[in-house]
Amino acid sequence: MDNKRKELKVSAIRNGTVIDHIPASKSFQVMNILNLGKSTNQIYFGTGLHSEKFGKKGIIKISDKYFADEEISKIALVAPSATLIEIKDYEVTKKGKVHFPETVDKIVKCFNPKCVTNIQEVPTKFTVVTDHKGEIKLACHYCEKTMLKENIDFL
Numbered sequence: 001m002d003n004k005r006k007e008l009k010v011s012a013i014r015n016g017t018v019i020d021h022i023p024a025s026k027s028f029q030v031m032n033i034l035n036l037g038k039s040t041n042q043i044y045f046g047t048g049l050h051s052e053k054f055g056k057k058g059i060i061k062i063s064d065k066y067f068a069d070e071e072i073s074k075i076a077l078v079a080p081s082a083t084l085i086e087i088k089d090y091e092v093t094k095k096g097k098v099h100f101p102e103t104v105d106k107i108v109k110c111f112n113p114k115c116v117t118n119i120q121e122v123p124t125k126f127t128v129v130t131d132h133k134g135e136i137k138l139a140c141h142y143c144e145k146t147m148l149k150e151n152i153d154f155l
Contacts, residue, residue, distance in 0.1 A: 016041070016063040018085040019075060024048050026079045027058030033074045033154050034067075041065050054081065073101045077108070077152055080136070100128050104138060109153045115143040124155070 022030055027047035036043055044061040051057035066086060067075070075082050076098040086094040104126045110117050117124045117140075125141035139146045 011044075012090055013042070013044075013061050013063045013087055014090055015088055016061065016065050016086075017067060018087065019060045019062075019079075020057070020083045020085060021051070021054060022047075022058035022060070022079045022082050023054065024056035024058050027060070029078050030058070030060065030075060030082070033078060034071055036060070036062065039065070069101070070105075070107055072098055073104055074107055074154060076100050077104070077136070077149065100136060103127055107155055108138060109155050110140045110143060110145065111147045111151045111153065112140065112143045112145040115140060115145065117142055 019030065024047050027045070031037060031045065036045075039062070042063040044059075046060075047058040048056050049059060067084070072084065075084070077100070080098065080100065082098045084094075084096060084098060085092055104124075106123045106125075108124055108126060110124055110126075112118070116122050122142065126138035127141065129137050129139050129146065131137060136149050137146045138149075138152065
């Protein structure tokens with residue numbers, strides 16, 4: 001008889017946020033854009049985990065942390081399949097998929113070196129657009145250049 005444990009058990013968090021369904025290849029990028037490496041909060045991090053829906057996924061649990069809209073926008077740009085789950089006193093109080101914002105302000109650098117935002121101290125502003133193939137792109141408010149998701153560089 002095989003009594004070997006086949007699952008990894010991770011403690012539930014009392015208060016905080018779980019970011020689930022992160023594409024495995026984006027797990028570390030989500031950690032970096034949210035500056036979680038510098039956090040003093042308790043963090044559970046896993047990547048390459050089995051997922052029925054995605055094959056492999058990442059998950060991040062952060063105690064005592066709830067994300068602002070700006071941070072959720074960053075998650076959506078990197079991991080559009082992610083789900084955010086807010087927990088209070090061990091109970092799920094809010095759960096939903098991340099959504100692309102209509103605009104992205106002050107969190108992404110314009111890739112055009114001649115853009116005014118790269119020459120002067122002007123805060124960046126982009127409109128989120130979807131092309132005919134369903135690809136997400138960012139259109140700069142100032143220079144009107146459009147950049148692909150893979151060209152995004154966070155400030």
